[in-house]
Amino acid sequence: MNKNLKIATIGGGSSYTPELVEGFIRGYEKLPVKELWLVDIEEGREKLKTVSALAQRMVEKAGLPLQIIPTLNRREALEGADFVTTQMRVGLLEARIKDERISIANGMIGQETNGAGGMFKGFRTIPVILDIVKDIQELCPDAYMLNFSNPAGMISEAIVRYTDYKKSIGLCNVPIGMQNGFAKLLGVDRARVRMEIQGSNHFIFATDIFLDGASVFDQVLNAYIDNKDNASMRNIDGIEYSADLIKGLNAIPCPYHNYYFHTQDQLVKQNKEYENNEVRGEVVKKTEDALFELYKDHSLSSKPAQLEQRGGALYSDAACNLINSIYNNTGDIQYVNIKNNGTVTNLPNDCVVEAACVITADGPKAIALGALKPEINGYIQMIKSFEHMAVKAAVEGDRAAAIAALNMNPLCPSDALANQVFDALLEAHRAYLPQF
Amino acid sequence: MNKNLKIATIGGGSSYTPELVEGFIRGYEKLPVKELWLVDIEEGREKLKTVSALAQRMVEKAGLPLQIIPTLNRREALEGADFVTTQMRVGLLEARIKDERISIANGMIGQETNGAGGMFKGFRTIPVILDIVKDIQELCPDAYMLNFSNPAGMISEAIVRYTDYKKSIGLCNVPIGMQNGFAKLLGVDRARVRMEIQGSNHFIFATDIFLDGASVFDQVLNAYIDNKDNASMRNIDGIEYSADLIKGLNAIPCPYHNYYFHTQDQLVKQNKEYENNEVRGEVVKKTEDALFELYKDHSLSSKPAQLEQRGGALYSDAACNLINSIYNNTGDIQYVNIKNNGTVTNLPNDCVVEAACVITADGPKAIALGALKPEINGYIQMIKSFEHMAVKAAVEGDRAAAIAALNMNPLCPSDALANQVFDALLEAHRAYLPQF
């Protein structure tokens, strides 16, 4: 790869892009990106223009020979790319708001990566991603694709099961967030903390934690139990877990488990948000609108501080780190979504798991985990079966698979509501769901 | 086994015993039981006396040399036995009623084999069963033990994981009930119907159905979907499943899945029963009291018709058939709970599964199932993990394992309620739970 490094970012008009650009600027010495293509679709033309201009100003300020190239022509951007990152949102935030509001209206958690909402985001996104993969295989077959569109787990699994493209990596900021949390509990720098995790995207458990390589799991588990704030993360209002739940699990859940362990309480909270037109998507939309106002300011030439409130702040870090580690074959450990292939022995080879991997120029190499721990095996298997069925429904347009998937998901209270919410969401998103 | 066949029935004072006796009388020609020892404990002395007397009259009427021997001395009964059947209820129906009422009062399904109630029945029963196994290994190590005490799956698993006794078989009437149901749908005799099932006790799915050996699965699945009564069974008021749920599962759930797929509706119903003091245990208690009144009638010398209403009518059939098939090495297929040992490739070897087995003089030999079907894998894995943790809690008296188990169980709505219901049930059953 000792050549002019070309990166194509699909969904380039996203409000996150300035963070990505900042990352590339900061890491330029080790990762000399030559061309950054920002790709978007016609509906995103305006945003793309705004974001690209800001990116251009940032690069100029930094005085780096990094070309920012906005385009609506995806194929041109992919041609000969070394890395492709995908961060698009099919149907924009409007679709997310529908996912959330319609789910809540049907008596269940409204969320963009979990439950009915997550499934429908998958339905809208997976066909587009499979299309992009087809283009990659034609135009830049050796490129790695880093996906951080949600639901990242299902999207990764769709690629693994329905294409023969080997170089997709699913990316998420949840593991980094947990690593941060444990570092805080230990009072140390994040870089000194390493984790063993088991599970699926947005559904992982930390099953071991290392400080400078030595296991400090029992210590952290106890500190976690004692910590009044044990279930929190920036964008989820956590409710405390009971000490015996955590002891019994002998594993530390990720923040999203709050939806599963405290479904009723979360639902009460979401119902209030629903009534106040303040479901997460609506809040985010306001933040985004404000961000784009800022981005338009020609005097702005750096990432505005407000972007951090947007949630998912660490995504770009994750992306830049991963690209850098592949490019430079660093061999450090990162937490990514990859084809299982024996990493977890009691999950199918062709499903996707989120796991600690050594990052090399040949991609991520997962550290063997053996079988899922019995204390958490049931949860993870259930969510993997849900994802299996949801991916099938997404690709094959199979309503029955979707209904069975929803019934399997603990966030869906009943068969009747599964059918009801499916019909309502299908109706709302018709334009993006030709497969059904 | 060409000798004087001795059977020991632990919990011999049960209201079910006349059915068992009727079974042995009917099958005497092929299965010439010489001695039937009915074992009970001090608290059951009166019932044992009543039931034994009835059994004695039944045998006399039939004119068979089958000795009925009631005893409170378990060890004497086990000495040299060929088969041991266990059907006891630790804490009697009073304990069951508490399991049900306390669960409902804490906002969750009250049931003797599922959820919190099932778990506590396991807590009370498992230590007693492990004690019996110890006696068997000393006094009649070659005897098969047929357990039909509930929760049969957890009890079987406790034996497999915490003893080295190889000859326990868990028995249930649910598979026979399903077989009956399919026979009815097909309009044929039950004997012509065979099933492939996947799952755990009270949590199985039919994944294939054969008529005279040929698969008629698609036909039955469609008939099942069309049947307005598709989720019913004598002792569970079923709610219809949606067509797409069943199509998506591509498997037919057992009646107990009603609690999982229609939790809210079942809860509403149970709350009414709770208010009317008509939870299942209370209803059963009335039936039993009436039955014992009948049993006391010295002119009665056959199983009264009212026993069938008691639910679980087919248990004794199941027990007699199984004993007969082992004794005579018939090689027919029955559905029992056995150590997995590769029957299902993606469950641990040392867990227990309910599966179709060829019954031989060397015990049940399971037909290989490969991996659980992805459409139902999640459910079954989850319930097996729940059982794993619950068995651990039962044997080791581990509260944290119990809390984590409850949280994993879909019938438990939240971490807080898991803790609450555990404390209430522990309080109620203190006398039977020295391990905690």
Next chain:
Amino acid sequence: MNKNLKIATIGGGSSYTPELVEGFIRGYEKLPVKELWLVDIEEGREKLKTVSALAQRMVEKAGLPLQIIPTLNRREALEGADFVTTQMRVGLLEARIKDERISIANGMIGQETNGAGGMFKGFRTIPVILDIVKDIQELCPDAYMLNFSNPAGMISEAIVRYTDYKKSIGLCNVPIGMQNGFAKLLGVDRARVRMEIQGSNHFIFATDIFLDGASVFDQVLNAYIDNKDNASMRNIDGIEYSADLIKGLNAIPCPYHNYYFHTQDQLVKQNKEYENNEVRGEVVKKTEDALFELYKDHSLSSKPAQLEQRGGALYSDAACNLINSIYNNTGDIQYVNIKNNGTVTNLPNDCVVEAACVITADGPKAIALGALKPEINGYIQMIKSFEHMAVKAAVEGDRAAAIAALNMNPLCPSDALANQVFDALLEAHRAYLPQF
């Protein structure tokens, strides 16, 4: 299948056919075959004529309405068939003689199912079988195909891995031979003996033995060790195994293991046969020529006694029994080659194993075996890897796969000889090996 039962036998001109016909006559009451199509190719026209005429006389003598229909038109024979049996020998006995003589000349065991010879018989046969399967899928897709052409294991595996036809069953007389042997050791009738076997065709071990369903393994193992004739079978001159080998294996090898445990001694013996022009194929050829002389005798209307010396006497029994059990859904246990699919947990799902199966109208259902026993796992894995590579070589014409396969096979002494024997056999069989 309550209709006119049609069976197509490919390789109908084989000297074995009278046995098959005898079997159908004997079993007619339960298995009323209406049409038996005997299919052969142009080169076999004469033999087919002779055998068909004899079969016709046999049927007439029995006074049964079973039609014998000889044909060179395979597709006509397959059209609407209920069962297809395959027993052909590509290249006739001349090819077998070459397999054996050339192997011996290159310093290794010459044998039609093992080592280099077995591999080349596979190379010649597999493409023809895959062609037949294609025809079956078009002309009689619901028919079961029973293959008893050698090497039966590799042929079954080729079908499993390279087609989607689900109804092929590989058949062999070795398990029945072992069952007979154990019955003799026990002094009982074969029907009372059942086995657990682990392994691949011509490479199985008995890992448990049951008399009337009860395990008598230790007793048989000891009797086997004490028996001076412990390694014999009609068509292999056995050499005694040491007591500790058998104790250590804790399993009883099939007769073909003689080639593996006593390679040098067998080689010495084969070298003598080679010099005297009496390798097995040459001996068999003489027997066959004599048999065909007998068959031509118009006064003959029953299977001649001499056929039994031919070896493989029990094949037809095996075939008739299997067809009968499927047709009548008997549910008895037979030992056949089927897709593994979890039967053995540490072999791939898509390989083929020989195992005890319940025979039903839906085909064979294997009894779960768990993992291969460690004492024999190494052998079986090695032979399965050999077969995996050999099948790949056969279908893809891949010389490197063939060389690696030979090197893996314990009967091949070195890399150099692997290359040498491959070239010599390829040269000899060129006409039948277009794939290379």
Next chain:
Amino acid sequence: MNKNLKIATIGGGSSYTPELVEGFIRGYEKLPVKELWLVDIEEGREKLKTVSALAQRMVEKAGLPLQIIPTLNRREALEGADFVTTQMRVGLLEARIKDERISIANGMIGQETNGAGGMFKGFRTIPVILDIVKDIQELCPDAYMLNFSNPAGMISEAIVRYTDYKKSIGLCNVPIGMQNGFAKLLGVDRARVRMEIQGSNHFIFATDIFLDGASVFDQVLNAYIDNKDNASMRNIDGIEYSADLIKGLNAIPCPYHNYYFHTQDQLVKQNKEYENNEVRGEVVKKTEDALFELYKDHSLSSKPAQLEQRGGALYSDAACNLINSIYNNTGDIQYVNIKNNGTVTNLPNDCVVEAACVITADGPKAIALGALKPEINGYIQMIKSFEHMAVKAAVEGDRAAAIAALNMNPLCPSDALANQVFDALLEAHRAYLPQF
């Protein structure tokens, strides 16, 4: 571990020790060893004295505060140790010479880690190692034990299967040797080459090779095939593999595979050595005697160049690197023997595999390999089954297990010779084999 680092080397009087000492001197800055205890037994008193004196002179010359402490008191040395290395040879080189000569005299390869000789070295060493482990668990339970006594695979497996000590790591120089070889083929520095390996100690295959992290497997495979010297390594005279064998394997064998692929040729060579009293052990003995003469020279204060000819030169490098990586939590990749635990999905969890591991302060973390490649699965399974049985024989003194193990090993030509060589070796080593 920020304290006074204490290392105990069992078999400290070995001729290898100066290399180890040199390694600790060279790496002192990063790995400040405070105390190096050299432990030996009474029979080794003289050698220990010589070696310790040399070590002392080396340390003095280097001017480092590293204490060399020779002792015959193993428990004193273990007390509070941080790392234990084991490199002893039970029965000294005399026993090795017997292993080799007696094997050859019985018609099979004589070798200290393979076949009958390797098995008997295991029989002598395993009981001693299990004893050491018991001491470690009592006296320094947190210490890592690095074993480089042969047969390292079997010894590691004995510890895994028969103790609950978790911190043993088996170490070998073969992977480093292969890495060196590939680096040479590529014309690059060894540090830039990484491998994926599958297999067991002295029986591994390289299944992928990376240069600066990017796979160059196909390139290396072709270069390896073209290289006339493709099977060589310092202490094995290699014979070239055929191109198609290597292509078919699609993997590069380690040097020891020469004994398996070219058994006959190696045997011819060994027979000559036998006649000339120049079997490997005899040659090594001469080298060692000469080395000890050198070591005695008081003017010598550095590792003499002649030590490199001894073979196994890289062992000490391997040990120092591994200790350093654990101590400093470097996270680099090394190739060690560890409990499988899912690393290879089709080998048992409790066997030992040699695999690429990330080395951390919490020990080695293996990179997941999935299932063994079918092209080499058979070989590896067979050798693992051999080792399984051999370890059982070693610990339980089970002659039958030993005979079955030998029969499974491809280097043993027959059942008869297995029995013969076992008896001869047992007779020769009686004093060290009380378990039989």
